[in-house]
Amino acid sequence: MSIVSFLLRFLPDVFMVFGGALPYLPQYQQIRETRTTGSFSKHVCLVLLIANSLRIFFRVGEIYETALILQAVVMIFAMFALVELVVRVNHSKGRSERFMGDMKPEDFWNWSFFVDYLQFIVLFWIVTAFITYIFLHSPTYFSVLGFLALGTEAFLATPQLWNNYQNKSTTGMSMFMVMGWLIGDIFKTGYFIFLNQPFQFVLCGSLQVTVDCLIICQVFYYKSSSKMTVDPEDLTAVRREKAA
Incomplete structure (x- = not known):
């Protein structure tokens, strides 16, 4: 395989892996420099965390390109980093403390500590893994899971x-x-x-x-x-x- 053909095959994969997270780098930098979140919504991070987590579980029943699952992993880390920064900036302003354990619907995804967001996603992974195990041999389940994963992001x-x-x-x-x-x-x-x-x-x-x-x-x-x-x-x- 020539160098040119290798690059033509390799570079699109690299772009797929990291390209989705790149637009959020300026947002991260802006929040870190200004110490304010402005109109940025953490719910964008929630949507992308859910969508990319479901995409990873989707691969259990439907094989697709490795670059796409790596993209999901990179996006999850990027969203965790962004949520951690937003929570840290908001907490430094002395806002009232809210916890996931309070079980208040109006405070959902507006908690005061990053560990609550981490615990919620880990809990989501555990529940999804359990359901996936139950329907491990169901093509219909994985078809629905795929539409949920990609439809959420779409x-x-x-x-x-x-x-x-x-x-x-x-x-x-x-x-x-x-x-x-x-x-x-x-x-x-x-x-x-x-x-x-x-x-x-x-x-x-x-x-x-x-x-x-x-x-x-x-x-x-x-x-x-x-x-x-x-x-x-x-x-x-x-x-x-x-x-x-």
Whole structure:
């Protein structure tokens, strides 16, 4: 095998393993430098922790590329690191202490100590492992598990889509972030198709690309709508003001 062909085969795998976690590095750095979490939601970490954990269990019944399971492991470590930082920053502000053991639904995933988040995910792993063991020889179970794992991640951007629709605006949303989603999701979906991965990967990757495209359409639609709804009288007033 030539060096070129080796790189063409090796580099996509490297991108798949680490590419998913890269967009969260700037977020981590920003929180660490500013000592504030801003509008960042820890629930993003929860979704990705659940989705990637289920993907690992999915491999017990459905063999897929090793790069994809390594990607799940890397993403889990990245989300744990991000949650730990967010919890540490929030705890330093002297907020009231909340524990997983309090069993309060309103405090779910808003606990005060990182160990509670770790315990919850470990408990989730134990329960999922037990259920997987029971249905170890059930193709239907693993089919559903695959859709749950990849479907959860596939709809990660839908809250942004819905928020744009409700506000009838995309003001404040980074176009570069959405384009990054789109490029990454197109690459992932092509990777799944090219390597003949399980159907769940291809379907959910396609859903991610669709949601990304809808968000981009919203950007142009709401921008044009805002231009069309400008009051001509306001424009005339601006011209008179400039003339004055």
